Amino acid sequence: MSDIKRIGAGARMSEAVAYNGIVWLAGQVGNPGDSVEEQTKTCLAEVDRILAEAGTDKTRILSAQIWLADISTFGEMNKVWDSWVPAGNTPARATGEAKLATPDYLVEVIVTAALR
Amino acid sequence: MSDIKRIGAGARMSEAVAYNGIVWLAGQVGNPGDSVEEQTKTCLAEVDRILAEAGTDKTRILSAQIWLADISTFGEMNKVWDSWVPAGNTPARATGEAKLATPDYLVEVIVTAALR
Amino acid sequence: MSDIKRIGAGARMSEAVAYNGIVWLAGQVGNPGDSVEEQTKTCLAEVDRILAEAGTDKTRILSAQIWLADISTFGEMNKVWDSWVPAGNTPARATGEAKLATPDYLVEVIVTAALR
Numbered sequence: 001m002s003d004i005k006r007i008g009a010g011a012r013m014s015e016a017v018a019y020n021g022i023v024w025l026a027g028q029v030g031n032p033g034d035s036v037e038e039q040t041k042t043c044l045a046e047v048d049r050i051l052a053e054a055g056t057d058k059t060r061i062l063s064a065q066i067w068l069a070d071i072s073t074f075g076e077m078n079k080v081w082d083s084w085v086p087a088g089n090t091p092a093r094a095t096g097e098a099k100l101a102t103p104d105y106l107v108e109v110i111v112t113a114a115l116r
Numbered sequence: 117m118s119d120i121k122r123i124g125a126g127a128r129m130s131e132a133v134a135y136n137g138i139v140w141l142a143g144q145v146g147n148p149g150d151s152v153e154e155q156t157k158t159c160l161a162e163v164d165r166i167l168a169e170a171g172t173d174k175t176r177i178l179s180a181q182i183w184l185a186d187i188s189t190f191g192e193m194n195k196v197w198d199s200w201v202p203a204g205n206t207p208a209r210a211t212g213e214a215k216l217a218t219p220d221y222l223v224e225v226i227v228t229a230a231l232r
Numbered sequence: 233m234s235d236i237k238r239i240g241a242g243a244r245m246s247e248a249v250a251y252n253g254i255v256w257l258a259g260q261v262g263n264p265g266d267s268v269e270e271q272t273k274t275c276l277a278e279v280d281r282i283l284a285e286a287g288t289d290k291t292r293i294l295s296a297q298i299w300l301a302d303i304s305t306f307g308e309m310n311k312v313w314d315s316w317v318p319a320g321n322t323p324a325r326a327t328g329e330a331k332l333a334t335p336d337y338l339v340e341v342i343v344t345a346a347l348r
Contacts, residue, residue, distance in 0.1 A: 003346070004292060004294070004321075004346055006320075006321065006322070009320060009321070009322055010322060011314060011317075011319065011322065012310065012313065012314055012317065012322060012325070013296075013317075013322045013323060013324060013325035014322045014323060014324055014325075015324070016324055017294045017295065017323055017324050019253075019254070019294055019346045020136065020252065020253050020254065020346070021135075021136050022135075022136065024294050024295035024323075024324040024344070025324055026295075026324040026325050026326060027325070027326025027327070027328075060120060062120070062133045062135055062140050063133065063140035063228075064129075065226075065326075067214075067326075067328045071215045071216070071217065074217055078128065081128065082127065082128055085127075085128065085129075087127065088122075088125060089120075089122065089125070090122070090125055090126060090127065090128060090129045090130045091129060091130060091133055091140075092129060092130055092131070092132055092133050092140040092141055092142040093128070093129035093130075093142050093143070094142060094143025094181075094183070094224060094226045095143070095216075095217060096143075096183045096214030096215065096216055096224065097214050097215035097216075098214055098299075098328030098329050098330055099303045099328065099329035100303070100327075100328055100329075101303070101306055101327060108326060108328065110297075110326045112140065112295075114119070114120055114135045114136070136252065137251075137252050138251070138252065176236060178236070178249045178251055178256050179249065179256035179344075180245075181342075183330075187331045187332070187333070190333055194244065197244065198243065198244055201243075201244065201245075203243065204238075204241060205236075205238065205241070206238070206241055206242060206243065206244060206245045206246045207245060207246060207249055207256075208245060208246055208247070208248055208249050208256040208257055208258040209244070209245035209246075209258050209259070210258060210259025210297075210299075210340060210342045211259070211332075211333060212259075212299045212330030212331065212332055212340065213330050213331035213332075214330055228256070230235070230236055230251045230252070
């Protein structure tokens with residue numbers, strides 16, 4: 001199984017799994033207690049960090065799902081997203097409301113990206 | 117990065133992103149104010165349009181997620197879905213309830229398809 | 233279209249669709265009336281069965297989404313998940329709350345895996 005490369009493989013999940021030129025990231029969250037803007041910044045920074053570990057970056061994201069614990073924070077999340085996402089290289093995206101693992105998590109971002 | 121092909125690349129997201137023989141579509145929605153049946157028809161027509169632009173079609177859909185703002189409309193959505201999805205070439209599918217970007221959106225369809 | 237292989241192709245969806253070395257599974261659910269632990273066991277057994285039919289197994293899962301009808305059952309689901317998922321070969325994972333097709337379904341698991 002040397003063809004599948006797992007990054008940050010824990011007992012429950014891996015941070016990311018690469019195969020066939022594509023990397024699937026685990027859903028990234030921010031820090032409990034922070035605002036939705038802060039949590040969005042934190043989880044997008046985590047995305048950047050994990051993509052770098054996989055040998056790629058945010059200009060190569062293929063698709064993203066964004067789950068908000070409260071969809072009324074759509075605008076706050078988007079403000080952070082819009083300033084982070086690379087112009088000309090935006091992914092396919094879908095955003096919906098879903099309560100997350102604990103009530104303290106306000107946003108989760110799930111990304112699939114192309115390797116280099 | 118000429119290997120990744122983005123369709124309808126906007127500042128926030130692309131309509132679709134193709135790579136490695138696969139195309140990921142952004143979540144498609146219908147028109148605010150319309151019934152869930154009408155919105156399902158509209159977003160599946162958008163899927164058809166974007167798949168055509170990517171050079172493929174609905175007989176090559178690999179997976180689909182359907183998000184309904186109100187899961188009690190499962191039957192209404194399915195009536196439209198069942199008449200649209202090509203016999204013998206149905207995708208892997210999952211359907212769940214998720215409130216969408218605005219309360220006027222009743223259904224969102226997220227599709228991944230094979231290119232030709 | 234012989235390059236796409238559909239498993240359990242029904243009128244509405246396929247159980248799984250394989251293409252380009254990857255297989256996408258439909259969302260798997262358990263049996264109505266069962267506890268969330270039992271339903272998790274049942275749907276993970278279905279994942280095992282379908283992966284076997286595709287010619288692969290749970291050591292090659294790339295990503296998983298878990299939808300819980302009630303996120304407060306996160307711990308019960310995880311107890312079953314943690315004993316099922318193969319050490320050293322865990323997928324990228326995301327878990328959120330989403331009501332499912334009927335109120336009797338408590339958990340749905342959506343898996344993407346690498347073929348052999």
